Amino acid sequence: MISMRALLFISWLCFFLVVGRPGLIFSAAGEDPMERREARLKAFRETRDRYFKEDSHSPLKEEDRKKFNGLIYYPIDLKYAVVGGIERYRAEPKPSYITLATNRGPGKKYVKYGRFDFNLEAKKYSLHIYRPAGGNELFLPFKDKTSETETCREGRYLHIEQMPDGKVLIDFNRAYNPFCEFNEKYTCPLAPPENWIDAPIRSGEKRFR
Numbered sequence: 469m470i471s472m473r474a475l476l477f478i479s480w481l482c483f484f485l486v487v488g489r490p491g492l493i494f495s496a497a498g499e500d501p502m503e504r505r506e507a508r509l510k511a512f513r514e515t516r517d518r519y520f521k522e523d524s525h526s527p528l529k530e531e532d533r534k535k536f537n538g539l540i541y542y543p544i545d546l547k548y549a550v551v552g553g554i555e556r557y558r559a560e561p562k563p564s565y566i567t568l569a570t571n572r573g574p575g576k577k578y579v580k581y582g583r584f585d586f587n588l589e590a591k592k593y594s595l596h597i598y599r600p601a602g603g604n605e606l607f608l609p610f611k612d613k614t615s616e617t618e619t620c621r622e623g624r625y626l627h628i629e630q631m632p633d634g635k636v637l638i639d640f641n642r643a644y645n646p647f648c649e650f651n652e653k654y655t656c657p658l659a660p661p662e663n664w665i666d667a668p669i670r671s672g673e674k675r676f677r
Contacts (some may be wrong), residue, residue, distance in 0.1 A: 540674040577600075642672060643672025
């Protein structure tokens with residue numbers, strides 16, 4: 469018989485694998501996350517849809533769950549899977565901090581962890597990566613030209629995936645909406661102006677409504 473402690477751990481693990489906790493590695497240690505990338509993305513989306521529809525921790529309101537038929541995504545396009553390195557910011561003698569606005573109430577304080585530089589369609593872009601003050605999870609929010617029209621007006625979040633060669637993969641196909649897009653009771657940090665991309669990123673999750 470599985471102990472209550474084991475059941476709680478399994479529930480915790482499934483929750484973060486499906487919801488997409490910032491900084492979560494999408495593949496097992498040593499695996500190349502680009503292998504079978506499209507199949508992985510399709511499986512991830514299917515699992516995420518089941519979570520939203522069936523799980524008791526779903527952020528959807530009850531009336532929305534009853535008519536939920538799946539999240540709306542852009543078609544998978546692997547040109548939006550970009551690889552690069554993270555330029556770490558100095559943490560000594562003390563780190564740099566930033567307070568990110570939220571959709572409600574006071575802002576949240578984060579450490580400025582580093583910068584990710586990448587090329588997309590022959591143009592160079594940069595995104596800043598943050599870490600909660602007192603925490604270890606990496607957090608990468610962004611906005612782009614699709615915000616407020618095709619995608620969440622508050623911006624979206626991204627995962628950071630480790631590559632075998634020490635570089636990282638950031639895949640906009642996995643761009644996902646904060647929980648406040650589905651239910652106003654959640655408090656969500658917003659992408660600061662330094663993470664606004666001056667181009668449309670038609671990849672990942674679209675607006676819920």
